[in-house]
């Protein structure tokens with residue numbers, strides 16, 4: 001059981017309305033709030049159930065009514081000082097939060113049956129949250145306030161959640177007082193001498209805590225004796241650490257538990273019996289606590305670290321567990337997180353050669369940064385045990401690498417598929433091999449040429465109906481040279497968008513168009529994404545060879561576009577969509593690093609003869625799936641620098657809705673900001689849904705884009721920009737995915 005002295009999340013003013021009280025209940029996620037008057041006296045408790053009962057009893061419920069009307073005024077509470085065991089007996093029968101009140105009925109704590117969460121300052125850590133990373137400065141400040149502050153600053157830069165210090169009152173701590181160590185054993189004498197030299201006074205420590213507050217980083221501290229504990233309590237620490245060395249110091253445990261703030265308790269150099277003894281003390285005090293597995297040697301041999309003991313600690317303490325590390329390097333804390341540590345403590349120093357044991361096992365600031373980064377990466381990688389979902393990248397790779405059912409001969413509409421008509425071949429664009437049984441015996445409703453894929457639509461056994469589309473802006477279909485005729489047979493788009501592969505760039509247009517043929521529509525061209533030799537267009541590249549080739553490839557796309565124009569009736573110059581580049585394999589650039597890259601893009605474009613085309617820069621996602629894996633896009637991702645590029649160089653955009661929504665999600669900004677900023681620079685639209693930060697190309701209505709809002713904004717900001725539905729794999733089964741998207745988009749566009 002825990003006595004939570006952080007009562008603010010539970011308290012609601014007695015004058016609050018039902019709605020205000022409900023808001024508090026949903027914020028604290030405890031299903032109950034306590035109504036307190038101006039003196040802090042509890043006047044009633046209001047649970048979810050109380051509100052429900054009140055609602056059904058009202059002829060016309062009014063959420064603006066006083067919460068007190070719905071509250072339980074005959075509630076269970078306990079007096080401060082009630083033994084924990086007695087309080088524990090009151091839980092059950094719907095009661096899992098009990099107000100603890102002083103002799104005047106004022107709320108002083110909330111008793112809960114035990115929660116595996118701790119809140120330290122601004123940070124709550126629980127089973128499902130990122131781990132709490134503590135930068136242990138300890139005494140590595142060498143008794144110097146400025147050095148202590150610098151260490152705090154380094155911890156902030158490294159991204160730790162909390163910094164930690166140690167406080168000692170040498171006179172109270174050592175039997176021989178603060179200076180006389182002569183009679184001590186060699187080890188103790190060495191430690192005492194160091195501590196005497198390098199400790200900070202309480203006042204200096206407070207100064208450093210103030211610096212932590214100014215840097216907005218949570219700070220905790222280990223009191224090594226009772227006076228230090230009291231001094232820390234006077235400052236008002238949001239949490240306390242108990243060193244392994246104090247696990248058997250039950251008076252200290254009890255004193256600190258009485259402060260009511262969370263306790264993080266190390267268990268090094270202790271027997272299991274001593275650990276359970278400490279747990280009993282903490283429980284009897286109702287202290288919110290976590291236990292840390294620790295090997296109290298400096299540096300600790302890996303064979304003694306024993307991360308698996310965290311499982312046992314979780315059982316013994318029925319609490320959150322973590323790891324306080326004294327080994328070399330930082331791979332063990334990273335592994336500890338993967339093994340369930342919710343708290344990591346690791347020492348930090350500016351110089352490993354300074355005097356004192358701790359410096360040797362401390363991380364330098366850049367190492368601490370690396371540890372924090374790697375822990376966060378591992379936490380992301382841990383994922384969940386929910387049913388497996390394929391990432392967009394995997395889906396793409398699956399098309400390239402997996403197998404499909406294909407026809408062994410030319411099959412005619414009306415024929416029934418037999419085993420001899422079907423074989424398994426790569427790529428994985430059609431029905432998957434395990435769907436063969438479902439396909440056999442199906443009567444085809446279309447011709448399937450030899451080597452062509454069978455699709456889900458073939459199983460449905462009915463032809464796909466295509467309706468006439470009419471949108472209040474021009475609409476088109478993404479096509480390839482080899483499939484546009486088939487799509488034109490079933491639909492009448494205003495334009496075709498030729499999505500070029502590097503191989504398509506080599507093809508002779510005469511293969512696809514009769515000489516003199518002119519199709520009665522316009523067209524756009526999307527430059528290839530990938531070229532042989534893993535080459536990607538990168539007009540921002542500092543590498544001259546890549547940059548020069550990128551310029552050449554863009555020119556080839558422009559030239560092809562001019563050639564294609566002969567076969568279309570275009571009133572305006574055709575739009576060409578280019579992914580301009582600026583990606584990196586391993587990181588995102590800071591905003592100020594992006595501008596020189598845009599300048600480089602522009603220099604490259606100035607070398608391209610753009611006569612007769614409208615070159616546009618496609619807006620890009622933060623994590624493109626290039627060459628089968630995750631990369632990092634930097635340019636045309638955030639609106640400010642994208643708009644800067646457009647305005648500075650008089651350039652236009654192809655706004656890819658999926659890409660830009662992913663960017664908005666990644667940068668945790670409203671998508672509307674992206675649309676408002678980039679909308680008026682938009683020449684062309686790729687309309688498609690998206691999920692998360694890298695789920696692109698999603699079918700309309702199956703992701704997170706608000707299409708009504710999108711349509712309203714685009715009608716205002718880019719009313720004439722044409723669009724295509726750019727659904728990933730939308731072309732299979734003769735454009736099935738594109739037509740589904742168009743069917744859905746009719747509602748808004």
Ligand SMILES: C=C(OP(=O)(O)O)C(=O)O
Pocket residue numbers: 138165166222241242243244245266267268292294296324345
């Ligand atoms: C020495 C300390 O802890 P640990 O036992 O985790 O090293 C401390 O918190 O001061």
